[in-house]
Amino acid sequence: MKSLGPVLTVVAALLALWYAAAVVMNAQWTYDQAERAGTEVTLSELLADTMTQRRPKLPAPHQVLSELKKTVIDTKVTSKRSLVYQASITLGATLTGFLTGTLLGIALAVAVVRSRVMELSVTPWAIISQTIPIVALAPMIVVLSSRIGIEGRLIPKTVIAAYLSYFPVFVSMVKGLRSPDAMQLDLLRTYGAAPGQVFRKLRLPASLPYFFAAMKISMAASLVGVIVAELPTGAVQGLGSRLLIGSQNGQPLMIWAALVVASALGAGLILMVGLLERLLGRMMGVRA
Amino acid sequence: MASHVIDAAGLNLTFQTGDGPVHALKDVDLGIDRGEFVSFIGPSGCGKTTFLRCIAGLETPTDGSLTVNGVTPDEARRARAYGYVFQAAGLYPWRTIARNVSLPLEIMGFSKAEQAERVERVLALVELEGFGRKFPWQLSGGMQQRASIARALSFDADLLLMDEPFGALDEIVRDRLNEQLLRLWAQTEKTICFVTHSIPEAVYLSTKIVVMSPRPGRITDVIDSPLPKERPLDIRDSAEFIAIAHRVREGLRAGHGDDV
Structure with missing residues (x-):
């Protein structure tokens, strides 16, 4: 538990910084109110007021917490006001997008490693695909999918999430599948191994560490993609829509609560990938 | 000749x-x-x-x-x-010693029973009995190289x-x-x-x-x-x-x- 001290110190420092920023950023509104009422504000009044405004520029941590309590614990999970419900919508799309993107990334990497033609023709497009800002692309995909008669939001969200998340997997898997050195490949040649055997017995297992590193990145990318897809075009469900509604209605607490839930969701997902990695690592003799 | x-x-x-x-x-x-x-x-x-x-x-x-x-x-x-032994042992870190030794046997399509029997025999030949379930990093450099010799011997090339x-x-x-x-x-x-x-x-x-x-x-x-x-x-x-x-x-x- 030696690490507990430093960790708590950092958390405390961040909270202190947050509170200080809340005072500074919300002070103006307090002063304006006082001026309108023709009264003076003392320092203690100022501090108290900046912590409790209904529409602060920057909500204080305890305000976010109480909003979280209200929308996560006190609200029924079937209600649209429940962040648990909204998060589950985002989670579903994140997972389908992540799975699609990961499979696509692996498939492309395998093709590129196996064939020079594929390498020359696919790699540039893969890179170009990532230079297009997703905020520009996302609304187009959403609109287009409803034009061609796709019901619901799951499929466009999946497409956008997959679009973001395939790339890290693709790049890492190409590197991972190529990681065995010449000696390892020569060794298999001396056994007269077929290309498929070289792939299964050497390239694939050798690429696993690269794969897990990539999955963590692409999981996060997938979540970001889904939230971006939920933001525009009047999406009515998901954490992204809470962000949008919060900002349209001037409800910063709603935005911040959704943000906290989104980051918790991301952290949880990446943790799961890490657990899977540990589990597989133990089976494959990674030294503890 | x-x-x-x-x-x-x-x-x-x-x-x-x-x-x-x-x-x-x-x-x-x-x-x-x-x-x-x-x-x-x-x-x-x-x-x-x-x-x-x-x-x-x-x-x-x-x-x-x-x-x-x-x-x-x-x-x-x-x-x-022939069996070929390189300068580096080149064992797969994700396979146990026994599974490393049976790698050529898997590729050449030996039956599971035959694989197990041969692995045991060649590990004894290089004096690594009992190390089959270890992973390569648990062995010294010399033992790793012996395991790689066992791997080269496993399919009985002359x-x-x-x-x-x-x-x-x-x-x-x-x-x-x-x-x-x-x-x-x-x-x-x-x-x-x-x-x-x-x-x-x-x-x-x-x-x-x-x-x-x-x-x-x-x-x-x-x-x-x-x-x-x-x-x-x-x-x-x-x-x-x-x-x-x-x-x-x-x-x-x-x-x-x-x-x-």
Whole structure:
């Protein structure tokens, strides 16, 4: 538990910084109110007021917490006001997008490693695909999918999430599948191994560490993609829509609560990938 | 000369590099008989590893003829005529020792039962009984190299090609492994081609020592060792041993010319 001290110190420092920023950023509104009422504000009044405004520029941590309590614990999970419900919508799309993107990334990497033609023709497009800002692309995909008669939001969200998340997997898997050195490949040649055997017995297992590193990145990318897809075009469900509604209605607490839930969701997902990695690592003799 | 396991005649190999052609092997003539222990010794760039790779079918000579078991190296490779041991053990870190040793057996399609039986047998041969369930990082460098020798032995090829297998190990470990290798050679009656740059190692192990020199890579001397097959480590202090070592050293020096 030696690490507990430093960790708590950092958390405390961040909270202190947050509170200080809340005072500074919300002070103006307090002063304006006082001026309108023709009264003076003392320092203690100022501090108290900046912590409790209904529409602060920057909500204080305890305000976010109480909003979280209200929308996560006190609200029924079937209600649209429940962040648990909204998060589950985002989670579903994140997972389908992540799975699609990961499979696509692996498939492309395998093709590129196996064939020079594929390498020359696919790699540039893969890179170009990532230079297009997703905020520009996302609304187009959403609109287009409803034009061609796709019901619901799951499929466009999946497409956008997959679009973001395939790339890290693709790049890492190409590197991972190529990681065995010449000696390892020569060794298999001396056994007269077929290309498929070289792939299964050497390239694939050798690429696993690269794969897990990539999955963590692409999981996060997938979540970001889904939230971006939920933001525009009047999406009515998901954490992204809470962000949008919060900002349209001037409800910063709603935005911040959704943000906290989104980051918790991301952290949880990446943790799961890490657990899977540990589990597989133990089976494959990674030294503890 | 069909009785030779390996037969090279007028063998040449030129690599085309950015700095022009490199003559890695020039006019190499050599016959190796069944059951011989042949060491190739010489400074780096003399073509000893290249020659071994030619025998393995990993390089293709540009000129001359080379047969292994009477067929081309490529055919011999596909017939699984040899086991190859590299300088690094090259064990898969994600496989246990037993599963590493059974890798060639899996690829060659041996049954599960046969795999298990063979793994046990060759691990005993390299004195690694009981280590099958360990992962490579749990073993010392010398033990890892022994596991890689077991892997090369597992499919019963009559020919063992070894490319500086003990080059990365310290001298104490190397002595022990040399002794073990001799014992293993006597037990299995295999033909062994052994690349090294250590004179004592070459003299201690071999029935035939092939001295090579660089630029162009060629054979400068072939020494048939008069040492008995039974060789305790202290044979290295005998007059005979010292005489052979001296001849190897002379051959290496002559090959170097005014290079050094």
